Amino acid sequence: MRTPMRAAETSLHKRLGTGCCSRQPSHSDMQRWSGRVALVTGASVGIGAGLVKALVKHGMKVVGCARNVDKIQKLADDLKDEPGMVKAIRRDVSKEEDVMAMFQMIRADPDLGGVDVCINNAGLAHNEPLLTGSTPLWREMVDVNILGLCMCSREAFKSMQERKVDDGHIILLNSLSGHRVMPLRAMHFYSATKFAVTGLCEGLRQELREMKSGIRVTSISPRLVQTDFFSRMYKDEEKSKSGFRHLVQPLQTEDIVSTIVFALQSPEHMEIIDLLVKPTSEAS
Numbered sequence: 001m002r003t004p005m006r007a008a009e010t011s012l013h014k015r016l017g018t019g020c021c022s023r024q025p026s027h028s029d030m031q032r033w034s035g036r037v038a039l040v041t042g043a044s045v046g047i048g049a050g051l052v053k054a055l056v057k058h059g060m061k062v063v064g065c066a067r068n069v070d071k072i073q074k075l076a077d078d079l080k081d082e083p084g085m086v087k088a089i090r091r092d093v094s095k096e097e098d099v100m101a102m103f104q105m106i107r108a109d110p111d112l113g114g115v116d117v118c119i120n121n122a123g124l125a126h127n128e129p130l131l132t133g134s135t136p137l138w139r140e141m142v143d144v145n146i147l148g149l150c151m152c153s154r155e156a157f158k159s160m161q162e163r164k165v166d167d168g169h170i171i172l173l174n175s176l177s178g179h180r181v182m183p184l185r186a187m188h189f190y191s192a193t194k195f196a197v198t199g200l201c202e203g204l205r206q207e208l209r210e211m212k213s214g215i216r217v218t219s220i221s222p223r224l225v226q227t228d229f230f231s232r233m234y235k236d237e238e239k240s241k242s243g244f245r246h247l248v249q250p251l252q253t254e255d256i257v258s259t260i261v262f263a264l265q266s267p268e269h270m271e272i273i274d275l276l277v278k279p280t281s282e283a284s
Helices: 028-031 046-057 070-080 096-108 134-160 185-210 229-234 235-243 254-265
Strands: 009-012 036-039 060-064 083-092 117-120 169-171 214-224 276-278
Touching: 009 060, 009 235, 028 254, 036 046, 036 096, 036 134, 046 060, 046 070, 046 083, 046 117, 046 254, 060 096, 070 083, 096 134, 134 169, 134 185, 169 185, 169 254, 185 214, 214 254, 254 276
Parallel strands: 036 060, 036 117, 060 083, 117 169, 169 214, 214 276
Antiparallel strands: 009 276
16 A cells, blocks of 8 residues: 655654554555445545545445535446445535535435544635635635534534444544645635634544544645645636646645545554645755
């Protein structure tokens, strides 16, 4: 199995547990997730689509949700011969009625029944600086990056609790922008939403520990990943390329997918709380 350390310098920002550096999880460590249900938001492209492929190949039943469901259905068709399965759902995680309907559908589906792993991958950025930005577009970032993540995490926890699942996993796709503010005004409001995700990860962890729950929460904070993130933010192909020019080898989608699989494979006594992932070539 390809490790997430290729082309990435990983900082383990909090405690990783006993023996974290000496033990490399094997392929068999994913076997405990075979036949179980993972929800992946923002599953139509980029990291989300990569996660759908990886988890299905490990035998998981993957619910992929996004506003554009056609691409997820294409993934489902392409992966029909793999050990797991894909259920494509058109939902907007910024809308509570969509989130509630999605979890109700999962609960009612005899092939699913509930969520064991919730990967909050959906997120977006707009080029809307703090001093000149659009309030509606700021609000959309808050609704997707913060409230959508909170609602999906809350409902996933309820699903686990109802079914007495005590080994579930909630994963938050964060960003290095949730740990430092870059000198790029287009990213400042987005960065604020990701700082919120950093706080939410620790808040979720504390609440789970207070309840003596075995459910774990992990935040993954990558530097720039070569996806369509910048082209969507700038809506300009030339500007979008500028974000990668200083990187000899930017992170790839599969690097982050492998990092998430690494976290899922960790033994139950070990909680990977906050992973910072950067290209090895980046100095600062």
